[in-house]
Amino acid sequence: MMEKAQDLPDAGQASAQDADHGWQSAADEWRRNWRVGLAAFLVIGLSHGAYQSLSSLFVLPLQEAFGWSRGQIAFAHYSSLMVAFAAPFIGRAIDRFGPRRIMLGGMALSILIYLGLASMNGSLALFYLLSVLxxxxxxxxxxxxxxxVVSQSFVRSRGVSLAIARSGLALASAALPTILFAIIARYGWRAGYMTEALLVLVVALPAAWFWIGRSRTPANVQHRHMDADLPTWLHLLRERRVWLLCLGAGLGYAPATAIMTQLQPLLISKGVEAGSAAALVGMAGIASFAGAIITGSLVDRFWAPGIAFLFACGSAIGTCLLAWHGAIEGPMAGLAILLIGFGLGAEIDVVAYMVARYFGIRSFSTIYGMAVFFIAFSGALGASMLGTAFDRHGNYDAALLVIAASFMAAGCVYLMLGRYPQHKD
Incomplete structure (x- = not known):
């Protein structure tokens, strides 16, 4: 299952004899392009990813402020349906026009959206509209x-580099929940949304402005004519591996996202105090960071679908631990959160890595956007299912068992991808 990547004839990895040269090449990549990696780390962690990972902290304050039920609040996650339909087309635009200008414009608009959320007056329609936007x-x-950006700048160390960049979300999920919980508790939920806007304005946006698109990547790695010879939609839709990767991404990433959007109230329903629940949300972020780094190191050496399968099994076990205990003790809750967090971190890294390894960079964002379609569509259903399950049954247990089965199904789908194909990055 987990055969070494260099043993595959088309893996593109350095041979054992060239291992030292491979490590040197990876180090050279980071010396040239560390600014790109750091900017991606900050943008992913502090932009829309932070809103997703911290949204569960707003459930109870919004319920108290406006009298909305948890199901009504969770219904906002159906905005992911619009995200799902938009993702492939935005991905195509990124492949055609480049990521920098789209990234900068989008973050500027996101700041305005956060300020709009902070100004809500109790209208569910406005809440849903802003969630879609x-x-x-x-x-x-x-x-x-x-x-x-990371995949086209890093080749020798692509798995680790993606993990480092994308672990910005994991570290933000670890550090921000306790801080944001304290801000909301003291100053109110409006200050929470304003804090998120400030993080984009002061940190993420400047990092992208100064460092994204300004790397000294060699000419053979830069794709100056990104709109030339892009595969057609019909060609991509005929690819069996595209469908397998998208299905695996939807079945694996969406359950983890659904759990994160309801994690604090879920833990409170299991008998965990509110402050401790917020700390466990942070623990999930720490575990996600560790899972991303470990996975990134492994996929540069071993077959990525096999690694994804193992971490999916861990997530399923952690979810079952939450489902099979009425009131969960501290150590048991910690173990469950660690297993789920490890799986979330693995999923963050491995999907992007497999897109690059199986399909190359030329259509990276288009195919990744197709994967996001599956992620967002199933994520909307999963997040709403958790909130609705609580409203109907008074607990999350049945929904958690469905989520555990979804994790296992994702791991099995990844195993069907087969060997890496030959292509030029």
């Missing part, structure tokens, strides 16, 4: 852009 515009500062 946040999701669609947020694609401009997501893996569609950042993973493409």
């Amino acid at each position: 946040a999701g669609v515009i947020g694609l401009s500062a997501s893996g569609l852009t950042c993973s493409r």
Whole structure:
């Protein structure tokens, strides 16, 4: 299952005899392009990804402020349906025009959306509209852009580089929940949304402005004519592996996203105190960071679908631990969150890596956008299912068992991708 990548005839990895040269090449990539990696790290962690990972902290304050039910609040995650339909087309635009200008414009609009959320007056329609806009515009500062930039700048160390960049979301998920919880508790939920806007304005946007698109990548890695010879939609839709990758991404990433959007109230329903629940949300971020780094290191050496399968099994076990205990103790809750977090981190890294390895860079954002379609569509259903399950049954247990089965199905689908094909990056 987990055969070494260099043993595959088309893996493109350095042979054992060239291992030292491979490490030197990876180090050279980082010396040239560390600014690109750092900018992607900050953009992914502090832009729309932060809104997704922190949204569960707003559930109870919005319920108290406006009298909305958890199901009504969770219904906002159906905005992911609009994100799903927009993702392939935004990805195509990124492949055609380049990620920099789309990224910068999108983040500027995201700041205005956060300020709009902070100004809500109790209208559910406005909340839903802003949620749709946040999701669609947020694609401009997501893996569609950042993973493409990293993948075209790093080749020898692509897995680790993607993991480092995309672990910005994991670290933000670890550091921000406790901070944001304290801000919301003291100053209110409006200050929470304004804090998110400030993070984009002061940190993420300047990093993208100064560092994205300004690397000293060699000419053979730069794709100056990104709109030339792009495969047609029909060609991509005929690719069996495109469908397998998209299906695996939807079945694997969406359950983790659904859990994160309801994690704090879920833990509170299991008997965990509110402050401790916020800390466990942070623990999930730490585990996600560790999972991303470990996975990134492994996929540069071993077959990526096999690695994805193992981490999917861990996520399924962690979800079952949450489902099979009425009231969960501290250590058991910590173990469940760690397993789920590891799986989330693995999923963050491995999907982007497999897009680049199986299909190359030329159509990276288009294919990744197709994967996001499956992720967002199933994520909307999963997040709403969790909130609705609580409203109907008073607990999340049945929905959690469905999520565990989804994790396992994702791992099995990845195994069907087969060997890496030959293509030029």
